[in-house]
Amino acid sequence: MYILGIDCGGSSTEALLTTQEGRVLGYGQGGPANYTVNGTSGVVQSVLTAVRGSLEQSGLQLENLHQRGVVLALGVSGAGRSAEQVQIRRALESEGFVQVVVAHDAVIALLGALSGADGVVVIAGTGSVAYGVNGERSHRVGGWGYLLGDEGGAVWIALKALQQVMWGYDGRLTKDETLLQAAKVYFGIGEPMELIPLIYKTPLDRGLIAGFSTVIGKLAQEGHAAAQEILVDAGRQLGRLAVAALQELGLAEAKGRVGACGGVFSAGQWVLEPMAEEIRRAAPEQTLTLADFKPAAGAVFLAARHLGLDLPSVAAGLGESLY
Known part of the structure; x- marks a missing residue:
């Protein structure tokens, strides 16, 4: 199982591709992805750009992720309401992602900043x-x-x-x-x-x-x-x-x-x-x-929580591969 943790910010988008143990395989960047400013299509475009960058760095193909299973978890600036998050989730599901978790960017910032505490x-x-x-x-x-x-x-x-x-x-x-x-x-x-x-x-x-x-x-x-x-x-x-x-x-x-x-x-x-x-x-x-960690790593914690994984173990994996 792979994890794609995405931080969708007002100025840029960052993606981390990791294993479920938190080991980082790739990093990618995309353009601005504030829901209020860029809309659903802008968010999706920036997410896909950042995902492609992380895949290039890892040497993996998107098909590899889908075959083994992947959770796409993202925190989106400007998307604080559930209706907005559902809209973004459905748009990414239409791009072929089966497990998509969407939250406001503040949620992943907290998860990353305090390692899930x-x-x-x-x-x-x-x-x-x-x-x-x-x-x-x-x-x-x-x-x-x-x-x-x-x-x-x-x-x-x-x-x-x-x-x-x-x-x-x-x-x-x-x-x-x-x-x-x-x-x-x-x-x-x-x-x-x-x-x-x-x-x-x-x-x-x-x-x-x-x-x-x-x-x-x-x-x-x-x-x-x-x-x-x-x-x-x-x-x-x-x-x-x-x-x-x-x-x-x-x-x-x-x-x-x-x-x-x-x-x-x-x-x-x-x-x-x-x-x-x-x-x-x-x-x-x-x-x-x-x-402790940047928000993109917080999005990895968001996916880990969705999967019921042990967050301290994921934090250890992130710490070993990021620092």
């Missing part, structure tokens, strides 16, 4: 969301998209920085030449007004906007005060997501871990320290840690 994970990638499980209870905080939420996510960080560029341009702030030059270089523009058609074009290029957050991270590391302030604020926002989930699940006074998962955390201390402080104030027995 109960607790809370905060995902800060293109957007942001917190998700937690305590026994039979689960709770989600945030993840409402770039207009209603996603505080502390990459798009949020980038837009905060671009706001400051525009405020410097129109006189509400002293012009920040370093930030302005960084925006010009990244977006390939000559003046701030050229940002308007880039930011507001339809469909919104969230990947392009989110990518600017990495520039803000580099500026912060170089000592740029405004970039540091934006990232500290992002950390506080992400900490509040975690605290709300812990409180709703009755974990605020319990000993445990909060997993941090996603590209925003590559900014390091500027995000992690204020986030940890927010958590310490409300839940002093909870420790903020980076994720």
Whole structure:
């Protein structure tokens, strides 16, 4: 029996092909796969691209997987409702997959971050969301998209920085030449007004906007005060997501871990320290840690749980072949 664990994110898709013991055979990538933005067809296309990549690396053919049996398990950003998950599952079944398990991407992020244990994970990638499980209870905080939420996510960080560029341009702030030059270089523009058609074009290029957050991270590391302030604020926002989930699940006074998962955390201390402080104030027995595994490995745990496998054994197999 094989497992295909898929992380369908707003910027890209990742696939891990493993044995049922968790031994990794191949890795593949695909394009963006947010259900709300890309729809079922976009999700399926990106999943199939990532699956083909994992097969190429493994030297196996899809027919080999179907002959031996394969579970396709995926966490899909923007697909938090059961009707959406059923739609995606049926579309993948029509592609020939017999066993398909679909969940929201927060579910696989938690499974990967804490190796299948109960607790809370905060995902800060293109957007942001917190998700937690305590026994039979689960709770989600945030993840409402770039207009209603996603505080502390990459798009949020980038837009905060671009706001400051525009405020410097129109006189509400002293012009920040370093930030302005960084925006010009990244977006390939000559003046701030050229940002308007880039930011507001339809469909919104969230990947392009989110990518600017990495520039803000580099500026912060170089000592740029405004970039540091934006990232500290992002950390506080992400900490509040975690605290709300812990409180709703009755974990605020319990000993445990909060997993941090996603590209925003590559900014390091500027995000992690204020986030940890927010958590310490409300839940002093909870420790903020980076994720044990990436969400694609969490999708492998999702498949393993579906098959009734021993999760610690699967975690050991993943750990030996990934690290």
